[in-house]
Amino acid sequence: MRTTVEPVSWLHTSVGRKIIMAATGVFLMTFLVVHLAGNLLLLRADGGAAFNAYAEFMSTNPFIRVLEVFLFAGFVIHIYQGIYFISREKKSRPKGYALNNAGANSSIFSRTMRLSAIVVLVFLIVHLRHFFVEHRLLGSPYTMYDLCKAAFENPWYSLFYVVSMVLLGFHLAHGFYSSFQTLGLILNRRIEAVIKWAGAAFALGVPLGFAIIPLYFLVKTF
Template sequence: MGSSDNRALSSIASKVVMALAGAFLLVFLVVHLAINLLLLADDGGAAFSAAAEFMGVNPVIRVMELVLFAGFALHIAFGFVVSIRNRKSRPIRYVHKSRSETYPFSKYMMHTGMIVLLFLALHLIDFYFIKIGIIAPPPGIERHDFYHRAVLLFSDPLYSGIYFVSFLVLGFHLNHALQAAAQTLGLNHPRYTPLIKAASALYAIIIAGGFMAIPLRFTLFN
């Protein structure tokens, strides 16, 4: 087997690992959204606080946090690897675009991924690092009081705007990521590809729209 074959196999393996890690993160986003939508309940944060407390003391959840961070690390690392390899394998820009480049936002996956990564860092600073004691909570708010922390943050229109735009970018990233993952895993078929595209768009709209509703609610109706 020649070096070109080895590089091809390595590239495919990298894409498969990135796709599988991304699939795990897709499940996490559904669970994370379901819990965070409890912030919208008109109960003073009781339901959300109860769910957050359960997540904080459950040993299974604590283990899953480590798995989650591993999934993020794998997806990000192999995302960089795949992006760099793609750029090196196409040093010359041709006038004729390949089919994969004709999908909206497909060529911006690295850019949207970087924005999502920066937002993830901000989100960890806002909530998770306070939870584990790395950062002190704001005055008047207890370390595990995520409800009032969210109320405080999203009462600022500028801060809500950052979250809102970040979730919008996440939606575009998810839409193409699902389609790319299906292609990498060999699931594309003339009969099923339209369904995959529709499911990808629906998933992205639900996830992004659900998360966008949270800062919007506290900014407009707090």
């Protein structure tokens, strides 16, 4: 076999990009867990004291601030690669099938990653605007708890939030398993079964955990 220098860096091949996608995906999933843990403090009936303290900590702790840079980078890279893949989709099959019964060979979650990604992205932008920008950049006079409470008591916002979480669940339902597969961590059938089970639990549990909060606030208003 000839040993040639690859014309492109390995991170720019389809497999390299996929690995980046998976690595950032795993990182973002760990973030989701942390975020959810914090958010659940909203459910404590202490008028938001615990949650506000947590929010304060998150926005001032230097270590967290450094991590935040990584987190943003993770999002940006994950989204960038996603857009790249979407832009490529048409190129590898310029003429599509007249009839494609993809439901027979793949899960709906795996085939709707683009849709779920777009919804989650829109959610992310709205979400950041509403909380991060409001609180951190515009220096809103309200506490984080108050911001949340006001938002969640708006049924439209809550509905948007819940729908987004359903789509996040879709995204995770495939993304969780897919990341591990892409990182080559599924070594055998047993691990595959565990990952698939854990993926289902994660995709169900995390979005549900998030969605409970607006529902909780909404129910309380009645």
